[in-house]
Amino acid sequence: MTVLEHGSVPARLERIRDKVLGGTRLDREEGRWLLTEAPLLEVGALASDVRFARHPERVVTFVIDTNPNYTNVCITDCQFCAFYRKPGDKEAWTLTVDEVLAKVEFAASKGATTVLLQGGHNPALPLDYYLTLVRETRRRFPQVTPHFFTASEIRTMADVARIGFEDVLDRLWEAGQRTIPGGGAEVLSQRVRTRIEPKKGGPEAWLSVHRAAHAKGFRSTATMMYGHVEQVDDLLDHFDAIRSLQDQFHGFTAFVPWSFKPNHTLLEKWIKHYQGPNAYLRMLGVSRLYLDNFEHIQASWFSEGKQAGQVALHFGADDWGGTLFEENVHKAAAYVNTVTVDEIVTLIREAGFTPAQRTTEYDILQRY
Amino acid sequence: MRFSDGRLEPIWEKVQAGTRLDRDDGITLLETEDLLGVGRMADHVKSRLEGDRVYFVINRHITPTNLCVLSCSFCGFARKRGEAGAYEHTIEDMVAMVKDDMREVHIVGGHHPDWPFEYYERMIAAIHAARPEVPIKGFTAAEIDYFWRRWKIEPREALSRLKAAGLRSMPGGGAEIFSSRLARLLKYTGKADPDRWCEIHGIAHELGLKTNATMLYGHVETLPERVDHMLRLRAQQDVSGGFVTFVPLAYQTATTKLVPRQTPPADSLRTIAAARLLLDNFAHIEAYWVTLGEETASIALNFGADDVNGTLEDERIQHLSGAQTPAGLAREQLCRMIRDAGKIPVERDALYNIVGGPEMAPHTPPAEP
Numbered sequence: 001m002t003v004l005e006h007g008s009v010p011a012r013l014e015r016i017r018d019k020v021l022g023g024t025r026l027d028r029e030e031g032r033w034l035l036t037e038a039p040l041l042e043v044g045a046l047a048s049d050v051r052f053a054r055h056p057e058r059v060v061t062f063v064i065d066t067n068p069n070y071t072n073v074c075i076t077d078c079q080f081c082a083f084y085r086k087p088g089d090k091e092a093w094t095l096t097v098d099e100v101l102a103k104v105e106f107a108a109s110k111g112a113t114t115v116l117l118q119g120g121h122n123p124a125l126p127l128d129y130y131l132t133l134v135r136e137t138r139r140r141f142p143q144v145t146p147h148f149f150t151a152s153e154i155r156t157m158a159d160v161a162r163i164g165f166e167d168v169l170d171r172l173w174e175a176g177q178r179t180i181p182g183g184g185a186e187v188l189s190q191r192v193r194t195r196i197e198p199k200k201g202g203p204e205a206w207l208s209v210h211r212a213a214h215a216k217g218f219r220s221t222a223t224m225m226y227g228h229v230e231q232v233d234d235l236l237d238h239f240d241a242i243r244s245l246q247d248q249f250h251g252f253t254a255f256v257p258w259s260f261k262p263n264h265t266l267l268e269k270w271i272k273h274y275q276g277p278n279a280y281l282r283m284l285g286v287s288r289l290y291l292d293n294f295e296h297i298q299a300s301w302f303s304e305g306k307q308a309g310q311v312a313l314h315f316g317a318d319d320w321g322g323t324l325f326e327e328n329v330h331k332a333a334a335y336v337n338t339v340t341v342d343e344i345v346t347l348i349r350e351a352g353f354t355p356a357q358r359t360t361e362y363d364i365l366q367r368y
Numbered sequence: 369m370r371f372s373d374g375r376l377e378p379i380w381e382k383v384q385a386g387t388r389l390d391r392d393d394g395i396t397l398l399e400t401e402d403l404l405g406v407g408r409m410a411d412h413v414k415s416r417l418e419g420d421r422v423y424f425v426i427n428r429h430i431t432p433t434n435l436c437v438l439s440c441s442f443c444g445f446a447r448k449r450g451e452a453g454a455y456e457h458t459i460e461d462m463v464a465m466v467k468d469d470m471r472e473v474h475i476v477g478g479h480h481p482d483w484p485f486e487y488y489e490r491m492i493a494a495i496h497a498a499r500p501e502v503p504i505k506g507f508t509a510a511e512i513d514y515f516w517r518r519w520k521i522e523p524r525e526a527l528s529r530l531k532a533a534g535l536r537s538m539p540g541g542g543a544e545i546f547s548s549r550l551a552r553l554l555k556y557t558g559k560a561d562p563d564r565w566c567e568i569h570g571i572a573h574e575l576g577l578k579t580n581a582t583m584l585y586g587h588v589e590t591l592p593e594r595v596d597h598m599l600r601l602r603a604q605q606d607v608s609g610g611f612v613t614f615v616p617l618a619y620q621t622a623t624t625k626l627v628p629r630q631t632p633p634a635d636s637l638r639t640i641a642a643a644r645l646l647l648d649n650f651a652h653i654e655a656y657w658v659t660l661g662e663e664t665a666s667i668a669l670n671f672g673a674d675d676v677n678g679t680l681e682d683e684r685i686q687h688l689s690g691a692q693t694p695a696g697l698a699r700e701q702l703c704r705m706i707r708d709a710g711k712i713p714v715e716r717d718a719l720y721n722i723v724g725g726p727e728m729a730p731h732t733p734p735a736e737p
Binding site for chain 1: 370372401403404405407408411629632633634635637661663664666667669670671704705708709710
């Protein structure tokens with residue numbers, strides 16, 4: 001029946017090809033077909049063509065960054081999270097401003113230009129804690145972009161301070177913040193968010209913060225964590241939501257999908273395994289085709305593995321994410337840092353591309 | 369099909385027409401930056417032959433000994449007598465390693481300095497007597513050649529006697545890369561050379577033993593050397609017809625550092641896809657998960673591979689060389705690796721008889737369009 005309605009696979013591919021290379025936006029049915037039925041390598045090849053039409057050079061960017069956390073205390077109880085502890089838990093911890101700044105200083109001394117700082121939703125922390133982190137990072141480490149606090153953390157700050165989240169954004173801007181990480185989107189579908197993160201609010205809880213931020217001049221990323229309870233329509237809801245927000249302000253720098261990892265989470269009871277590399281490659285390819293107003297699609301070597309990350313560069317991705325010192329190194333010495341950058345350069349080269357270091361906002365600093 | 373590298377278009381014409389690819393085509397397939405172009409052609413051929421099926425086997429490897437008279441530069445496994453870690457299994461030990469649910473036992477070992485040929489004969493007979501339902505695949509052409517070098521037993525006699533003892537098929541190891549340049553460079557001149565390797569497989573085929581063929585790539589070989597290797601296998605298959613599966617083996621770097629890093633996944637995917645396209649007379653192309661890693665092996669199932677090998681309860685050779693994949697993947701994990709690629713897992717035995725799986729009926733390839 002599908003064949004009768006839409007033609008053969010080559011005919012459908014050709015039609016989609018004409019649209020994406022001709023600047024016509026894909027519709028939901030096309031997105032659904034790409035996500036579910038289209039041959040994987042055809043999706044990848046087309047996504048790669050679109051990537052090279054947009055970025056003709058065989059350059060893949062990366063950022064030297066770190067991804068520390070300031071607290072694991074959280075009141076949101078997301079079912080997919082293995083990181084958080086409830087307030088009062090004996091494994092709960094919160095860093096002081098000085099402790100966080102020491103991490104920033106360490107990363108800065110290793111050449112980091114981005115610090116992606118996130119944490120639990122800790123109601124004990126006053127707004128001033130966050131503002132001080134931004135202000136002091138800007139003052140003491142001008143070469144570092146404070147890429148701090150996801151949308152739901154910003155909402156928590158607003159709730160604790162009893163002001164609107166837009167006011168929090170203004171205060172963060174005054175303190176020197178210009179970009180916001182895209183975490184906490186998960187899948188922007190009411191059904192999914194109600195199921196896995198009921199206390200975080202529906203899609204609008206995330207979208208409204210990013211919308212307001214973009215209106216004020218902030219840039220941010222859009223993320224997606226897939227591979228749990230979502231159906232294909234939920235993924236399409238997500239794509240549609242971020243694509244239409246991007247039409248308003250063009251504030252998203254990149255789209256960054258990754259697969260849910262069930263170990264040690266409440267969802268593990270129902271979902272035992274993460275979706276593998278082929279699902280990831282398809283997600284990247286489809287996002288390149290469907291998100292026609294996104295400049296950059298990021299391959300996440302950290303969450304999907306280096307091998308899948310390298311292959312993903314042939315499926316439409318043009319960015320390799322960051323070094324994530326904190327995640328990799330922990331207490332290791334300076335030497336590990338340079339090895340990490342060297343390894344990224346090697347991995348990108350091995351995949352057949354020219355590595356280039358970028359900033360948080362995707363300006364190229366140097367080519368290798 | 370559209371390609372970002374126009375050099376692939378004439379190759380695609382040939383693939384569609386069923387015309388055999390030549391050496392230059394092979395080199396183009398391995399050189400091109402259009403990785404997905406090569407992959408899509410290979411997937412087309414694979415799908416025409418096998419649909420969405422991907423084979424796996426519940427198997428184990430038995431490595432009778434790691435004592436070896438050779439010193440190949442790429443091997444992290446071999447030991448000399450008295451060296452730490454050297455071992456020799458008894459026949460009783462080996463019989464105990466084989467379980468009823470296995471559908472393949474793979475026996476490959478070092479070139480032992482003085483085990484008599486009769487020891488191998490007894491080993492096969494004992495395993496076969498204990499587990500007559502478990503097909504035994506054993507002895508690379510290099511080992512069969514060594515029985516001649518060491519004991520002056522002709523390959524035809526050795527294979528006939530081993531077959532009489534219960535041997536059902538031969539693995540494809542010991543081929544390395546068919547290149548006299550590399551044989552000298554990597555010190556495997558003491559091993560069956562390409563002519564001898566092919567001769568022994570030809571004899572096996574005449575005797576009714578099915579065999580596999582391997583290629584050790586990702587070290588210091590050139591791309592034309594890889595192509596020549598595959599074309600040599602294709603020519604042998606034209607003559608003797610008994611090869612079942614081609615198994616490209618990605619060189620493992622951990623202990624023998626011929627190159628600093630394992631070849632990247634794109635290179636392995638391209639090699640597997642090129643093999644599918646060049647080896648038009650091989651039924652199966654394997655994505656051997658132990659050397660590729662689970663992720664790349666799973667992706668390779670969309671690049672022309674139709675087999676992932678097996679559960680491998682023991683795989684000493686690759687692991688001692690540093691393969692990082694978990695030893696002994698359970699059946700469930702193998703099926704997940706296959707399903708993740710959008711394919712249908714089909715359990716086989718050593719000879720590709722179908723043991724189980726959602727669709728167990730034999731698949732007949734459609735006639736050419």
